[in-house]
Amino acid sequence: MSTSNNNPSSSNSEIDLKEHWDKAYSRNPIEKLGWYETDLSPSLNLISSIGLAKNARIINIGAGSTTLIDELLNMGFTNLIATDISAVALKDLENRTGSSDYLECITDDITQSDRIINIENVDLWIDRAVLHFFVGEHDKNEYFKLLKSKIRKNAYVILAEFSLNGAEHCSGLPVCRYSENLLQERLGSEFKLLKSFEYNYTMPSGDNRPYIYTLFQKV
Numbered sequence: 001m002s003t004s005n006n007n008p009s010s011s012n013s014e015i016d017l018k019e020h021w022d023k024a025y026s027r028n029p030i031e032k033l034g035w036y037e038t039d040l041s042p043s044l045n046l047i048s049s050i051g052l053a054k055n056a057r058i059i060n061i062g063a064g065s066t067t068l069i070d071e072l073l074n075m076g077f078t079n080l081i082a083t084d085i086s087a088v089a090l091k092d093l094e095n096r097t098g099s100s101d102y103l104e105c106i107t108d109d110i111t112q113s114d115r116i117i118n119i120e121n122v123d124l125w126i127d128r129a130v131l132h133f134f135v136g137e138h139d140k141n142e143y144f145k146l147l148k149s150k151i152r153k154n155a156y157v158i159l160a161e162f163s164l165n166g167a168e169h170c171s172g173l174p175v176c177r178y179s180e181n182l183l184q185e186r187l188g189s190e191f192k193l194l195k196s197f198e199y200n201y202t203m204p205s206g207d208n209r210p211y212i213y214t215l216f217q218k219v
Contacts, residue, residue: 017133018109021064021086024171030065030092031204035129035170040068042199043128046158046215047072049195055079056123059150061110062130064089070097078102083116085109110146111139121152129211132161132175140176144186151218157191159183163198163212170209180214191216 030036052058054076063069063082072080083106084090090105097103108115111134125147134140151157161178162170169175180196195215200208 018085020171020173021084022088025065025086025089025092035064036204037067037128037201040071042160042197042211042213043068043126043158044071046195046213047124047126049215050124050156050217052077052123052156057081057120058124058126059083059116059119059122061125061127063093063105065092065096066128068126068128069093069103073097073100073102080104081106081119081122083108083110111142113142113146116150117146119150121150121155123152123155125151125155125157127158128160129162129170131159132177133170133173135174135176140186148187148190153218155218156194157187157216157218158214159216160199160211160213163210166210178212180212183212183214183216187216190218192219 055078057079058072058077059081060066060069061083063084064086066082069080069082080103082090082093082103085107087107090107094103094105106115106119110116131143134143147157159178161183162175164177164179166177167175168177180193184191184193193214194217197213199211199213201211202208
């Protein structure tokens, strides 16, 4: 797999992303989607390592219909936010979790947020496979501006994105791949890297997708 073209020239901002992701979730059961996880341990191990209180405010960016939310609820967390550009995905998530009192679902485009931008700051920001879809500088800048504004001091950020030897496209869209150094550069000196590791995710199709998982803390 080629490792060139880390900064695709095409921009996903030219695509109706809400329509794109609504169709993706409408056409397929979640267990057939290319990003569906049966093994949540990479994220759960990072979450467990920081010892959050059960009432910690946790936001899952681009949550879709992820079963990570189910697991966090099962673990006793009581202050969860799931956000996605796709209302279809979040409706599936709400239906599956029983519209829990401990979960708030918010449909929003975080590159031009009008809802997440107004929430209280959080103790943990989780992003698995969202950031790498923002290939234009404007969208990247808006993403990190929002992230930095919503993280409390001493709070945490988990970013899990396609690594530098990962795929160049996903779900028909170009992606931007990352290393821990590239993520550190974007976050800046106010965030300290605590952990990072490479992870080879196996898609439901059997194909492999190399990821970089990182845990940062705002200092």
